[in-house]
Amino acid sequence: MNLAVIGAGPAGLAAALAAADRGIRVRLVDSAAQPGGQFYRQPPHAFGARRPQELHHQWRAWQRLRDGLARHVEAGRITHLAEHHVWFVERQLEPSGFTVHALLGPEQAEPATVRADAVLIATGGYEKVLPFPGWTLPGVVTAGGAQAMLKGGLVLPGRTAVVAGTGPLLMPVAVGLAAAGADVAALVESAGPKGFARHAVTFAAHPAKLAEGASYAAELLRHRVPLLPHHTVVEAHGKDRVEAVTVAALDPAGRVEAGTERRIPCDTLAVGHGMLPHTDIAEALGCRIVGPGVAVDAEQRTDVPGVWAAGESTGIGGAALSLAEGHIAGRSAAARLRGREPDPRSWAAAAKSRTKARQFAAAVEAVYAPPAHWAELLRDDTLVCRCEEVPASAVREAVDELGATDARSVKLLTRAGMGWCQGRMCAAAVDGLTGCEATSARRPFARPVPLGVLARSGEDEPDLGPPG
Amino acid sequence: MDLVRARPGPAYTVTFDGRELPALPGQTVAAALWSAGVAAWRTTRGGGEPRGVFCGIGVCFDCLVTVNGRPNQRACLVPAAPGDEIRSQDGTGRSDTGEVR
Ligand SMILES: Cc1cc2nc3c(=O)[nH]c(=O)nc-3n(C[C@H](O)[C@H](O)[C@H](O)COP(=O)(O)OP(=O)(O)OC[C@H]3O[C@@H](n4cnc5c(N)ncnc54)[C@H](O)[C@@H]3O)c2cc1C
Ligand code: FES
Numbered sequence: 001m002n003l004a005v006i007g008a009g010p011a012g013l014a015a016a017l018a019a020a021d022r023g024i025r026v027r028l029v030d031s032a033a034q035p036g037g038q039f040y041r042q043p044p045h046a047f048g049a050r051r052p053q054e055l056h057h058q059w060r061a062w063q064r065l066r067d068g069l070a071r072h073v074e075a076g077r078i079t080h081l082a083e084h085h086v087w088f089v090e091r092q093l094e095p096s097g098f099t100v101h102a103l104l105g106p107e108q109a110e111p112a113t114v115r116a117d118a119v120l121i122a123t124g125g126y127e128k129v130l131p132f133p134g135w136t137l138p139g140v141v142t143a144g145g146a147q148a149m150l151k152g153g154l155v156l157p158g159r160t161a162v163v164a165g166t167g168p169l170l171m172p173v174a175v176g177l178a179a180a181g182a183d184v185a186a187l188v189e190s191a192g193p194k195g196f197a198r199h200a201v202t203f204a205a206h207p208a209k210l211a212e213g214a215s216y217a218a219e220l221l222r223h224r225v226p227l228l229p230h231h232t233v234v235e236a237h238g239k240d241r242v243e244a245v246t247v248a249a250l251d252p253a254g255r256v257e258a259g260t261e262r263r264i265p266c267d268t269l270a271v272g273h274g275m276l277p278h279t280d281i282a283e284a285l286g287c288r289i290v291g292p293g294v295a296v297d298a299e300q301r302t303d304v305p306g307v308w309a310a311g312e313s314t315g316i317g318g319a320a321l322s323l324a325e326g327h328i329a330g331r332s333a334a335a336r337l338r339g340r341e342p343d344p345r346s347w348a349a350a351a352k353s354r355t356k357a358r359q360f361a362a363a364v365e366a367v368y369a370p371p372a373h374w375a376e377l378l379r380d381d382t383l384v385c386r387c388e389e390v391p392a393s394a395v396r397e398a399v400d401e402l403g404a405t406d407a408r409s410v411k412l413l414t415r416a417g418m419g420w421c422q423g424r425m426c427a428a429a430v431d432g433l434t435g436c437e438a439t440s441a442r443r444p445f446a447r448p449v450p451l452g453v454l455a456r457s458g459e460d461e462p463d464l465g466p467p468g
Numbered sequence: 469m470d471l472v473r474a475r476p477g478p479a480y481t482v483t484f485d486g487r488e489l490p491a492l493p494g495q496t497v498a499a500a501l502w503s504a505g506v507a508a509w510r511t512t513r514g515g516g517e518p519r520g521v522f523c524g525i526g527v528c529f530d531c532l533v534t535v536n537g538r539p540n541q542r543a544c545l546v547p548a549a550p551g552d553e554i555r556s557q558d559g560t561g562r563s564d565t566g567e568v569r
Contacts, residue, residue: 031526033547038525044494044547048475055472106546107538126527138508138520145524149544153499154474157507157521180471240518241507386522386530389514420529425522 001337004029004100004116006086006281009037010319011311011326012122013065018330019120020077024337027114028069028078029100031085035069036062037124038144039319041151055151055176057212058319084112087447089119089281091304098306103447111453118306118333119285121294122326123278123446125312128428129165130273130374131392133382134236134245143173143272156182158267162245164188164233165272166368168318171216173270178223185264187220188247190254192230195367202363209360232371233271234261242269254372273370275316276428280446282309291315298351299342300329308333317361324354375433384433385426387419395433407431420448480550484509491548498524498531498543501554509533509543513559533557 001024005016008030016026028035034042040062043049053059072078084102091098100114127144134140141149141157143165149155160183163174174187196203203210220227234246234256249260277293287302288295293315294302300310310329311322327350335342344351378384380393398404398413407430410416416430417423422443423430477493482500491500498521501509508518510532522530524544531543534555548554 043472043474046477046494047472047492048477050473050475052472107541126523126525136517136519138518141521142523142528145521145544148524149499149502149521153495153502154472155495155499155502157502386519386528389512389517420532421527425528 001117002027003118003120003333003337004098004114005120005122007037007122007124008035009122009124009311009322010039011322013069014323014326015120015122015310015330016078017068017072018327019334020072022334024334026078027081027116029081029084029086029102029114031083033082035080038148041148043152043154047154081114085447086281087445087449089285091285103453108447109450118337120308120310120329120333121282121313122311123281123313125275125277125316126424127272128274128276129271130370131382131384131429132233132235132377133379136383136386137236137238137242138240139242139267140236140269140271143169143270146270147173147176150176150180156180159183160185160266161268161270162186162188162264162266163270166190166370167272167274168364168368169272174225175216175219178225184223184225185266186226186228188228188231188233190230190232190250190371191368199363199367202359206356206360232256234377236269242267245269250371274368275312277313277315279313280443282313298344299332300325301332317357321354321357321361324350324357328354384429385416385419387421388415390414390416395430399434404434407434410434482548482552482554484554485556495548496544497533497535497546497548497554500548501543509556511558
């Protein structure tokens, strides 16, 4: 019996280890060259980094995952298929099972397939960024992207950075950039202290998380990073790259307070407004989606038999929640692949930390929200869709004059979301401007696929994994 | 690099629009360009606006670049290699890659 785990971040690693510990053969399929996902992103071996932990938190948890993976790979229980970009998972009924279709290597031109009896989706999420004038200038990067280039490439985007937006990711990003030698001119967070006060009871129930937050705050202080709570970015300025940003205070209703604008010179703006789950593979399999994430039961099973999901693909909640969900999913899959009913008491500790982490995530989500009136800052010529270069005026016209009431009609009328990234970067903004709830995008494939690969995909391709 | 006490192998050379740039083993094309102070290497199809890295993890397709004659490669994912010829690109790149979405 074998299990394909897609994604080698905290969730996928925890799941693969839990299943392999119970004698299941696991193929761990991941697009990155090295395991770790976003949280434990590693510099390439060729860098010979002797102290990569300097850029990381919770290094000991990573060591346990890394060593466990190495042990199972050595014993032949886990096959780690790195640089495999999964674009589609196909479900077979006769004989039952799954075929995972991937593209190999960074150029993603050669196909590979992996057969499995069950699939566990742990593809994580990506960052949400809402548009503002100047957000397409070079030097404006996502906060997570700045972090990823730093952890994985040991490069800084520039010398002087402003970190802005909302969400718990901004603090580690600001600390990471400052520690690596950038001058972080400001951390601009649109959430205000009032939100924290309202959820004080929930936060107080998570002393470890509070301590983590406090340690980031101390680090910011040590690096002399000025913190501007209840502020937002109004505009990024520059011609060929960002040269300055204008930030302003927010009033209690979430509107820019006139007269509070100030201009901060910088060559980098790292910006983020929270995260969105990767759900494409699950959607193509027909799994139910609730809100932005894949719906799962108490065992982390989706509603499609044989398909589990864990980590941020099911909803955003951080690395600790991803670890707990992955552990439970891996144990459940191991039992069920052997035809046994799993005993939830055996993962009681993980279930408890999952419950706590989900409560915490809900409070975090309530506190960190983009400014209520962010859309008013968009000028008519501000691009909403970066790929297809659709300006805000076109989206507004589709809604106000052409009568579009949902993101799908806006897409058909304006081409927003039809470009390379398939709306991953603009969907949240289009939803916001249209005034509708976020809906699932229903992308046919998780990645762009060369036509030649598609044409051949019906034929028998060599199965790259070892016999399961 | 100092912070994590990296000891990368010796630098090698790539070219960017004909200009020689140093790169380190293990770096992606985007990391090599950033290290050389290059922030933009593409102009958009409609407005001719400059673009470089945005998401950093292969999701946004803003960082497209031509590497050794192959257009539309995501610079944030593709590792650089000695002697690589990296070219900035206009619009959709200079040839059709036959990709579908
Ligand atoms: C760019 C970025 C940087 C972040 N940095 C931090 C940070 O510094 N600190 C912090 O606390 N949190 C950070 N986060 C939040 C982080 O996502 C979570 O805390 C945690 O990593 C989630 O774990 P996960 O296992 O669910 O997913 P991830 O860690 O995201 O792992 C998902 C894995 O799946 C792989 N994958 C995705 N799609 C496919 C596919 N189609 N085919 C094959 N493989 C695929 C990815 O390569 C990745 O390895 C970051 C998020 C992002 C997007
Ligand atoms: S920067 Fe987004 S795909 Fe490379």
